[in-house]
Amino acid sequence: MHVIFRSKTGELSKTVGSFKRHTSKKIMHEIASNPEESRKKWLEMMFKYHAKFNKRVNDVQFWTHDNHAVELFDHNIFKTRLEYIHNNPVKAGWVDAPEHYLYSSARNYADEDALIEIDLAF
Numbered sequence: 001m002h003v004i005f006r007s008k009t010g011e012l013s014k015t016v017g018s019f020k021r022h023t024s025k026k027i028m029h030e031i032a033s034n035p036e037e038s039r040k041k042w043l044e045m046m047f048k049y050h051a052k053f054n055k056r057v058n059d060v061q062f063w064t065h066d067n068h069a070v071e072l073f074d075h076n077i078f079k080t081r082l083e084y085i086h087n088n089p090v091k092a093g094w095v096d097a098p099e100h101y102l103y104s105s106a107r108n109y110a111d112e113d114a115l116i117e118i119d120l121a122f
Contacts, residue, residue, distance in 0.1 A: 002084075002085040002088065003085075004072065004078075004081065004082065004085070004121075005019070012069060013069075016067060016069070020062075020063045023062075023063075024062035024063055027062060028047070028060065028062060031043055031044070032044075044060070047060035047061055047062055048060055075122070078121060079122070082121065085104075085105075086098035086104055086105070086106040086109070089101035089104060098110075099112055102115065103115065105118050108120060
């Protein structure tokens with residue numbers, strides 16, 4: 001998953017940590033409580049397996065503990081990183097154009113129907 005965060009407090013690592021804690025709890029709850037989820041046992045096994053290799057985790061691990069934060073201190077760096085993120089599904093061969101990938105903010109920038117509303121950067 002690639003994401004561009006802005007921290008109102010200036011503490012990006014805390015913002016990312018908070019995001020990871022919140023989303024992992026929600027996603028794990030959804031997996032556990034959904035009787036229709038056919039991959040439930042496999043997912044739970046994978047999360048438990050990866051938790052064994054991390055001393056900071058007790059039972060399951062959803063997110064990795066590393067991230068590759070890049071400070072986007074000017075417009076050109078921001079634009080380059082955003083284009084990199086948007087073009088990943090194209091490079092992977094999943095879609096022909098960035099805005100065709102359902103889960104990408106490229107849809108927002110192309111003024112197409114998108115899954116979530118975002119603040120456009122430019």
